[in-house]
Amino acid sequence: MVLLASTHEDIVHAANIVRCGGLVAFPTETVYGLGADASNGQAVTRIFAAKGRPADHPLIVHLSAAGELERWARDIPDAAWVLAERLWPGPLTLILKRAAGVLDAVTGGQDTIGLRVPDHPVALALLKAFGGGIAAPSANRFGRVSPTCAAHVWAELGDAVDYVIDGGSCQVGLESTILDLNGTLPRVLRPGAVTADLLACILGEPLGTRAGNHPRVSGSLASHYAPDTPLRLIEAHAIETAAQSFLIIGQSIAVLSMRQVVSHHPDCRWITMPANPREYGQLLYARLREVDTWGCRWILVEQPPALAEWEAVHDRLMRSASVRGVEGIAS
Template identity: 55%
Template structure:
């Protein structure tokens, strides 16, 4: 049986970040918490270390990574021709769940950008992530003195993102040298991604998240466009494929009335049914059941953990109560739509 990575609990982790920094500088993988999900970290300036991320996740080589920084002061090492609007958004939302897509600086490896001339960068707000990034920078960073940690979600490619250290251990095992345990993630879904790489053009949202178009407009005075990720002119970014964030169990998004009907049909067929809802069940409980808060932030915070639990209960199908069409639910709706598309794969 493969050796599991060490998990450092919050108190000890804060006192032993030197080991995490040492491993990163040696080209190894370290998983760490952010406010969104747990990231699988490597020295973003080291193509060989970055390649280990792709190998551990089974991630396509042309799928770009997000570089995590200790602060906006490191931005110019990773991006060039940075527009004023980028600094405005950084001032307003960093540290926090906002990723900016900018033109790649000359020293940024194409291994990180998926071969593109753009790079995604953000400053996470989780205290342990910030401690790690600051300690890494203070120790001189990675190759060529660049202080950035590339960190996609710490799970197999296309599967449910981890929001707890135990999820990382279950999913990646010995592929990760060290897992820093910062407890459950507070936001629970991935960051908003905004494209600022086009000269003098309206910013575009490439992936919805906790930071909304309305919040962005309030800062920059312009409402960002919602980009069509399938257009050739749109940079490839994390989480933009039709199938993503998916359980192995087939997942269906259904209305409340259809959920009741389909749950009875699954039972009648002698199969196991998992149900994820926002309201009280008014019919006999399914084989496994999770009820999440009926508001978007609370729902998002617990979504991936709930899907992971339902995926591990031996269900033949997972039925999820359809999400409201309101704009405040857009990020959750995006994740569930992609999860339904990718679910059921071996």
């Protein structure tokens, strides 16, 4: 793996690496992506090998502008153009019917494709220098915590990646909202920074539910975004009591809470998280990666408020906790 800066020369060099079938990790506003030429089957196969990703799990293709939609999608509804005009570049992925010639490896064999234009100067510069679509899931092992800085990519994937462009820390920190535009009503298949309320307001119609059949999309498995250390979600009113109960039975813990509680117990390490959902989301993955290195028996996370603006954070925490048979929420 070679670490690149975000200079024009480095970005042009990275684009040439992608053009030659290489893997380049790069920053977006959400998380770091593991990028390959979306029209090169061998390059796309390398993504799956590097991540240990199931072959039927579709990839999101990143574009430099909405004008490239028709290269990758067909039968594009008016809603897609409206949303692209209002929200691209930005953390929104649209699920559309795939165009002829799009690789099965990119779509997981489905007739749909996920497309987005990232809101990050380095990502946009790379896409423009490359001149095509870059397939880019998060640059981490499949199911693990997504990377929000170049050091996370380095630690996670090592020499499985050819180059990493260091563009600093991601400003959103959680993966993009995924919106399916193939049904009777648009429906959110993965929550993110672009909320369902905002989407409904822009489109002027209610969103459908996720019930029934829908395309497979990234980050939709019950267990995902998971640290190695088992994680439990604890109701807000019970976080201090729960921490004490673990300590009494000799279980070392790391605690992520919005409460400013200082514990002097040697087996308890407490991190105070922001009370603002956007700030919380930006820091969440970095904090999970940090506490995962501490060697604690458990990670306890205070359940955030049950409000719409916390939906994406709730989604990631529930999937982080749903691993190895661990209970999701304790009281």
